[in-house]
Amino acid sequence: MNHNYKILEWIKQNYQYILIGLAVVFIAFKLVSNDASTESANLNIEQASQDHEMSNQTSKKTEEPNKEESSLPVKSVTVDIKGAVNNPNTYEMKSTDRIKDVISKAQLKDNADLTKINLSEKLRDQMYIYIPIKDEQMPEQANLQNSDKLVVNINTATKEEIQKIPGVGPSKAEKIIQYRESNGQFNSIDDLKKVKGFGDKTVSSLKEYIIIN
Template sequence: MEWLKLMWEDYRKYCLLVLCGVICLIGFVTQKKVAQPAAQTQMDASFSTGKRAKPTQASASSKLMYVDVKGAVNRPGVYALKSGLRIQDALTKAGGVNANADINHVNMAQQVNDQQVVYVPVKGEVTTPIGSSAAQGDSTTDTSGPIVNLNTATKEQLMEITGVGDKKADMILQYRQEHGQFKSVDDLKDVSGFGDKSVANIKDQLAV
């Protein structure tokens, strides 16, 4: 037994070092196993969040509006435009304006809206500038009602004119189909149901 005691005295330091090493190794392995699932969970959450956000961003940027471009342009028609674009972009889609266009009556910087009609007048044609406060029915500049373009207005827009109901709106649309565009507001007198007095009463609400 004496020799065992002597051996323990000689190798005690080494045994303690080995024991400490084993304890440290066990602690390191245990900590790594605990940390790995947490890191994986964080990566999964980040990936999942990024994956959901991507379609939302794509959906917002791909929203389209449809604009009807008419008048003195090279290719009149309905065009799809991305949200936030301007009337200038709509005219570019339509091949630009032609040589007869009067661009002084067009606000190129105005943003387009879905289902909007963009009408470019010819030189010498009397009209309300596109994008102006009057064209948008600004009450500070026009107290009699919104300005309605006889050449581009829909039936619903025509019925906003004072004294124009369902039947008279249909007569205006029929006149446009049979005779083409109105050259002046006074041409409205040629439409059945309108006379000198009735046209004079609503003249400040009209444009061509």
């Protein structure tokens, strides 16, 4: 008991110094902890910076192959698509678009044949695209055959080309286009009789100027 009493007396006499000592130890501990946290944070920041730099370098490498293409001016082009599509028409596209892009707008028919179409070809202004049906022979590029006289393929010709047929003006050419777009391609020249304004006599006189492909 006497020993414990002496200890208590000593603590009472020196409690201020004891408190100061504890405070010093606490402050020292906090400083060491802060230094460790700061060092860890600096390491994380440095690692994040390195990761960001590597990501930028990878992104630049990915963009480099397209730099030349992206530097070209993008223009508006008008293309005409006909044949085995649900929506044959002229379409306003971009010069960076490809044939597959305008085909997706026109929507292919189930019997369309793409084996002879270069889907990756870039579009050009006033480009004409014809999508054949399966087992169909591709028409001539201009849809016209030059021999002793003018011959027009009414399944693929434009309104202006159809008007070149003797006796066919803008009105009749428009009716041919409308029939073709509503009912599909002509299977024979006699199918022209189904178009309003084309009777037996008229169709017979036009046969030498028309082909069906």
